[in-house]
Amino acid sequence: MVKSFKMTDQKRFHSIVVLILTTAIAGLLISGCKKNNDETVTTQFLKGPYLIFPDNNTQMKVLWYTNIYPGNSRIAWGKTESCSDSNIAVTEESYSSDDMHGFNYTLTGLTPGIKTYYKVIADQNTAAGSFYPAPPGNATRLTFYGMGDSQPKTGVPAMFDAVSAAMLSDMNKDEPNRHTLVLHGGDFVYRGRVEGDWGAGYFNNSYTNIASLFAAMPIMGAVGNHEFYNANGKIDMTHPNSFIDQYLPYPYYSDYYYSFDYGPLHVAVVDNYSSYEVGSDQYNWLSDDLTNSTKPWKIVMYHESAFGNAYDNIKVQTNLHPLMVSKNIKMVIQGHIHSYCRCLKDGIQYVTLGGGGAPLDAGRGPEGTYNPALIQKDAFVFHFGRFDLVDNKIDATIIDKDGNIIDSFSCSTTIK
Numbered sequence: 001m002v003k004s005f006k007m008t009d010q011k012r013f014h015s016i017v018v019l020i021l022t023t024a025i026a027g028l029l030i031s032g033c034k035k036n037n038d039e040t041v042t043t044q045f046l047k048g049p050y051l052i053f054p055d056n057n058t059q060m061k062v063l064w065y066t067n068i069y070p071g072n073s074r075i076a077w078g079k080t081e082s083c084s085d086s087n088i089a090v091t092e093e094s095y096s097s098d099d100m101h102g103f104n105y106t107l108t109g110l111t112p113g114i115k116t117y118y119k120v121i122a123d124q125n126t127a128a129g130s131f132y133p134a135p136p137g138n139a140t141r142l143t144f145y146g147m148g149d150s151q152p153k154t155g156v157p158a159m160f161d162a163v164s165a166a167m168l169s170d171m172n173k174d175e176p177n178r179h180t181l182v183l184h185g186g187d188f189v190y191r192g193r194v195e196g197d198w199g200a201g202y203f204n205n206s207y208t209n210i211a212s213l214f215a216a217m218p219i220m221g222a223v224g225n226h227e228f229y230n231a232n233g234k235i236d237m238t239h240p241n242s243f244i245d246q247y248l249p250y251p252y253y254s255d256y257y258y259s260f261d262y263g264p265l266h267v268a269v270v271d272n273y274s275s276y277e278v279g280s281d282q283y284n285w286l287s288d289d290l291t292n293s294t295k296p297w298k299i300v301m302y303h304e305s306a307f308g309n310a311y312d313n314i315k316v317q318t319n320l321h322p323l324m325v326s327k328n329i330k331m332v333i334q335g336h337i338h339s340y341c342r343c344l345k346d347g348i349q350y351v352t353l354g355g356g357g358a359p360l361d362a363g364r365g366p367e368g369t370y371n372p373a374l375i376q377k378d379a380f381v382f383h384f385g386r387f388d389l390v391d392n393k394i395d396a397t398i399i400d401k402d403g404n405i406i407d408s409f410s411c412s413t414t415i416k
């Protein structure tokens, strides 16, 4: 009896332990984690979801960060809002720390140009979005957007949010044709080597227009000088820059330069902070890239404005302008200067889209730092650009944050 009684107690003890552990694990999975002082922390999306186009019109990369490791971490997608075509667990972390966990998943098997809905599930939270995979390679029409310099020196992206709202409003006026992608001329954040500037200044989910934009359109960008600023406000150009790698994992060819095709458009993205002088690896890559592309439209994007209304970058003028002229480039997207400016030089429209959220410049730069004779239009307002491509022509419309058109122009290329 005694022996039997002891066994019963042991079983009861084990049952209680199992019950406690099960309850604790279930609590973690369902309600989140308990931190110090019994403070319950529920799963939250810290960053995203946001999109990156992986240079493949049947794919889209979805990225997001949560505050705790979710017990239930999934992504579902499909051609209807129910997202019932596919549903998969995403448990492998791209980043992990005590208070942040990164995930991404590349959706595959998508139908080019057909709207795709998705839901990211992190425990009790669901973030839904939709996008259009890039159009077929033989498409002859495309609308795309451009912007730059979203970085908020103030710490929070209020003006980037306003520009995002205006862009979304414009997109929704012709959603099936305008729900595509955004090109970003660089300076995403004020201090790119500071985590808080990414969290509060770019991926700030309390700014709902930014969050909506991120969930709807891939933002494909060039790195800016501010991506290399450290906590002391000094520029540290050391490559690689782990935050760029972490938050902007574009399909880099080397350093931070790359190119991609999107329907009839080829975009070559230059890294101003890796050598691009004549004969450098990047220069040779760009030359070959523009030569080898068979797309009817080829544009180049980089951060530091070569022809604008302040502090022209002479190195870009000297090294890249002759190359781009020789490759029949007709439009270039630039940033860095915090205003809108369009210059025309040797048949190339140099479009500076620097009014994406950073404090605006009060006016043109000092005399001698730019060539006023080249300026077709400039404006010191927050803005973005919409580019409507049909066959060999692009009609561009530059729109301020209040929806007013501040410039429009057309340019044409020669289709081989």
Ligand SMILES: [Fe+2]
Pocket: 187, 224, 225, 226, 303, 335, 336, 337
């Ligand atoms: Fe800049």
